[in-house]
Amino acid sequence: MLDKFANWMDERFAWRQAWEAIFLRKVPHVNWLYTLGSATLFVAVVQIVTGILLTLYYVPTPDHAYDSVVYITTQLPAGWLIRGLHHWGASAMIVLVVLHLLRVFFYGAYKYPREVTWITGVLLLLVVVGFGFTGYLLPWDQKAYWATTVGTRIAGVAPLVGDWILRIARGGPDLSAVTLARFFGTHVWILPASLVALISIHLYLVIRIGISAVPERNEES
Amino acid sequence: MKAAIFSIGGLIGAAIGLPAIAYVVGPALKQAAGVWIRLGAISKVELDNPTLFKTTLETQTGWISTQEEISAYVLTSNGQDFQVLSNVCTHLGCRVRWIADDSRFHCPCHNGVFAKDGTVVSGPPPRPLDRFENKVENGILYIKRG
Numbered sequence: 001m002l003d004k005f006a007n008w009m010d011e012r013f014a015w016r017q018a019w020e021a022i023f024l025r026k027v028p029h030v031n032w033l034y035t036l037g038s039a040t041l042f043v044a045v046v047q048i049v050t051g052i053l054l055t056l057y058y059v060p061t062p063d064h065a066y067d068s069v070v071y072i073t074t075q076l077p078a079g080w081l082i083r084g085l086h087h088w089g090a091s092a093m094i095v096l097v098v099l100h101l102l103r104v105f106f107y108g109a110y111k112y113p114r115e116v117t118w119i120t121g122v123l124l125l126l127v128v129v130g131f132g133f134t135g136y137l138l139p140w141d142q143k144a145y146w147a148t149t150v151g152t153r154i155a156g157v158a159p160l161v162g163d164w165i166l167r168i169a170r171g172g173p174d175l176s177a178v179t180l181a182r183f184f185g186t187h188v189w190i191l192p193a194s195l196v197a198l199i200s201i202h203l204y205l206v207i208r209i210g211i212s213a214v215p216e217r218n219e220e221s
Numbered sequence: 222m223k224a225a226i227f228s229i230g231g232l233i234g235a236a237i238g239l240p241a242i243a244y245v246v247g248p249a250l251k252q253a254a255g256v257w258i259r260l261g262a263i264s265k266v267e268l269d270n271p272t273l274f275k276t277t278l279e280t281q282t283g284w285i286s287t288q289e290e291i292s293a294y295v296l297t298s299n300g301q302d303f304q305v306l307s308n309v310c311t312h313l314g315c316r317v318r319w320i321a322d323d324s325r326f327h328c329p330c331h332n333g334v335f336a337k338d339g340t341v342v343s344g345p346p347p348r349p350l351d352r353f354e355n356k357v358e359n360g361i362l363y364i365k366r367g
Contacts, residue, residue: 056244078240
């Protein structure tokens with residue numbers, strides 16, 4: 001029965017071909033450092049799932065944000081777990097993308113023909129940092145408020161355009177309800193859309209081109 | 222190998238999925254404990270005429286404390302035994318009103334009509350108006366909710 005259904009689907013989707021191309025492709029003999037990208041992808045999926053769950057209760061306004069976060073953490077069953085995973089997963093994302101980047105850099109894996117994979121990877125790093133920066137404000141506690149005050153002020157010291165960037169980031173001269181709302185919108189709409197688009201290109205290229213082998217010392221040639 | 226991958230994947234999925242279900246349905250299935258609510262003085266109840274009593278109840282919904290309005294019709298034929306009818310229509314939850322000229326409760330949403338004692342006269346309501354358990358202490362009427 002299940003086999004029949006699988007065949008029926010395969011005739012229409014050719015999913016076996018896709019499965020083979022994605023999971024059964026030939027890879028060179030590599031080491032554990034090559035799992036950093038997959039590890040990052042895994043944590044990203046956890047962040048997406050827990051993030052969606054958090055939006056079921058979180059409210060991004062100054063008079064409700066903190067209380068709703070406390071409600072999630074202390075009143076809801078497994079709320080502490082969902083928020084905890086999202087909180088620690090955020091730090092794990094930063095650590096993993098940087099390690100992944102270092103692996104690719106030191107193995108020279110960014111070279112021809114993988115330049116576009118590298119560029120989308122660097123953009124993904126920026127997106128992940130953006131997630132961290134915008135997500136940090138959302139609990140709207142003292143740490144969040146002052147960290148964002150400082151963070152946006154740092155952007156403000158850029159020559160010429162600094163004040164302009166600061167005002168755009170804050171949605172005005174000071175941190176306010178507008179800041180919280182736009183950080184939330186950026187965190188749950190703009191950045192996830194960018195993330196999904198960039199990961200799609202990144203992974204397509206990984207599968208299309210294949211991964212690089214571990215560089216070897218070759219003194220004969 | 223394939224079995225190992227799928228079982229580990231399943232395990233991770235369950236580790237997040239099961240708490241996620243509890244997280245989503247948890248507050249929805251919470252039962253409120255029954256509380257006695259002070260409705261008002263029985264001296265205000267008119268004989269043989271449903272009298273509307275309004276009171277507010279402090280309730281905690283999520284992270285917000287709100288004043289919930291509770292209305293009920295109190296009916297008595299002898300000034301000693303009371304029936305307290307909920308004003309929530311048993312059809313789809315609109316609020317019914319006592320129309321004195323007609324001596325019936327009317328629901329504005331789908332023309333449900335109830336008699337003085339709450340039984341259905343006409344329209345879509347599937348059952349009579351709900352009744353609150355009540356008690357009288359020192360001339361004050363209380364209803365139980367929960």
